[in-house]
Each structure stands twice: as C-alpha cells, then as structure tokens.
Amino acid sequence: MADTVRTPDSTAIEEIAERVTQALEERPGSTPGLEQLSLRAVRAMMQLLHSSQRGDVLAALSEGHDVEVLVHLIEHSPELLESETLGGFSVEERVRSLQLKRELLTHSDGVLSVSEAARLLGIQEESVRQRIRRGRLLAVRMTGPEYLIPGIQFTDAGVLRGLADVLAALPVDDPWAKLSDLTEPLEALRDESGPRSIADALRAGETERAVAAASFLRSTGGA
Numbered sequence: 001m002a003d004t005v006r007t008p009d010s011t012a013i014e015e016i017a018e019r020v021t022q023a024l025e026e027r028p029g030s031t032p033g034l035e036q037l038s039l040r041a042v043r044a045m046m047q048l049l050h051s052s053q054r055g056d057v058l059a060a061l062s063e064g065h066d067v068e069v070l071v072h073l074i075e076h077s078p079e080l081l082e083s084e085t086l087g088g089f090s091v092e093e094r095v096r097s098l099q100l101k102r103e104l105l106t107h108s109d110g111v112l113s114v115s116e117a118a119r120l121l122g123i124q125e126e127s128v129r130q131r132i133r134r135g136r137l138l139a140v141r142m143t144g145p146e147y148l149i150p151g152i153q154f155t156d157a158g159v160l161r162g163l164a165d166v167l168a169a170l171p172v173d174d175p176w177a178k179l180s181d182l183t184e185p186l187e188a189l190r191d192e193s194g195p196r197s198i199a200d201a202l203r204a205g206e207t208e209r210a211v212a213a214a215s216f217l218r219s220t221g222g223a
Contacts, residue, residue: 018035018038045070048073048074049073056072059072060072060073067142067144071098075099098142101140101142101176104176104179104180105140105142105148105150107152107183108150108151108152108179109150109152109154110150110151111149111151112148112149112150112151112154113146113147113148113149114128114146114147114149116149117137117149117154120154120158121158121159128149132147132149135164135167135168136163136167137149137153137159137163137164137167138150138153138163138167138175138179139175140175141175150179150182152182152183152199153199160199160202161202161207162202162207162208162210162211163202165207165211165214166182166198166210166211166214167182169214169215169217169218170182170214170218171214171217171220181198181214181217182197182198182199183199184197184198185197186198186213188213188216189201189209189210189213198210198213
C-alpha cells in the first residue's frame with residue numbers, strides 16, 4: 001500500500017491558519033473574513049495532502065507554478081474527486097474544466113500579459129485593457145484576476161488583420177468559448193493540409209473567409 005502524507009491535527013491546522021492570517025494582515029488594507037478564509041484554505045490543503053500519495057507530492061513539486069502544484073495534487077486525488085462537490089459541480093468536473101482551459105492555452109501560441117501585449121503593440125497598458133473591454137482583443141482569466149492574452153492573435157507586425165471582426169461575429173460571449181471557436185479546426189476552412197481554424201485563416205490572410213466562418217457559427221449556434 002502506498003504511503004499517504006501525514007497531516008497535522010485540527011489544533012495544528014488552526015495554528016497554521018492563524019499564522020497565515022497574521023501574515024496576510026500585514027498587507028495594506030483590510031480584507032473582511034480573512035481569518036475564516038485562511039482556516040478553510042488550510043483545511044482544504046490538509047485534506048488534499050492527506051489524500052495524496054508521496055509519489056504524487058514529489059511529482060507535483062516538478063510543476064513550474066504554485067497553482068499548478070495544487071491542480072496536480074487535485075488531479076491525482078481520487079478520493080477527493082469522487083466525494084467532494086464545488087458550487088454544484090464535482091471536483092472532478094471542476095478539475096476537468098481547468099484541464100480543458102490549459103489545453104486551449106497550449107494550442108494558442110502561449111499567452112501574453114497586458115504589459116507584454118502593450119510592448120508588442122507599442123501602446124499603453126490601459127489601451128490594451130480598453131481593447132479587451134471593447135471586444136477587439138481576446139483575453140481570458142485562469143485562477144486569478146490577471147488577463148491572459150492568447151498569443152494566437154498576434155503576428156510580428158501586431159494584431160491579426162480582421163481579428164476584431166471575427167471576435168464580433170463569433171456566437172458566444174464567454175472568452176473561453178470564443179478562444180475554443182477561434183482555435184477549433186473547421187471543415188469549412190479546409191485546405192490541402194486539412195481542416196483549419198479561424199485563427200489559421202486569419203494568419204493566412206483570408207480575412208473574409210474567417211469572418212464568414214465565424215458568422216456561420218453564429219447562425220448555427222456554435223461549432
């Protein structure tokens with residue numbers, strides 16, 4: 001039987017949560033409910049560690065980001081996936097949603113931050129945010145408030161020609177759904193290499209064909 005990770009008792013968990021709260025309270029400004037949030041977060045983390053095998057913990061440490069460490073542990077905690085629900089959805093469903101989002105980003109030529117996009121386009125960061133708010137540039141959020149701007153929208157010369165028209169024509173408002181429509185290979189855009197995505201068509205300079213494909217998705221209610 002594989003070794004599971006030993007976790008502290010409830011008193012130790014409360015002490016850890018208190019220390020976390022004290023550290024966070026040193027920041028400028030106050031956050032209502034911080035103490036209760038710290039306690040619940042620490043409890044969740046301890047539950048996660050308790051259901052994790054030692055090998056999974058070591059594998060999780062190879063992830064490049066703290067959030068990815070948590071996602072890895074959740075993905076490899078079958079007891080947690082089977083027994084818990086979050087906001088009406090099972091943990092497994094929520095984890096699968098995160099996995100799908102990560103897969104989308106891996107097929108989107110990476111992501112840029114607002115500051116990176118501003119440097120690429122030679123504009124101010126607020127101008128990038130305005131483009132996002134006006135639907136002229138697509139941005140998504142993962143686990144925090146920061147915008148993640150899929151790189152598939154850019155060339156070395158700037159934003160893909162016709163991108164704003166395509167984004168306006170797509171049949172969905174949710175940014176993740178827009179990204180899926182933008183990157184999904186379509187038979188309507190097939191060439192000698194096979195089905196292509198709307199982003200592929202834009203990159204090939206086929207603006208009218210890309211907009212037509214987006215409009216077709218709108219008329220049919222999606223891909």
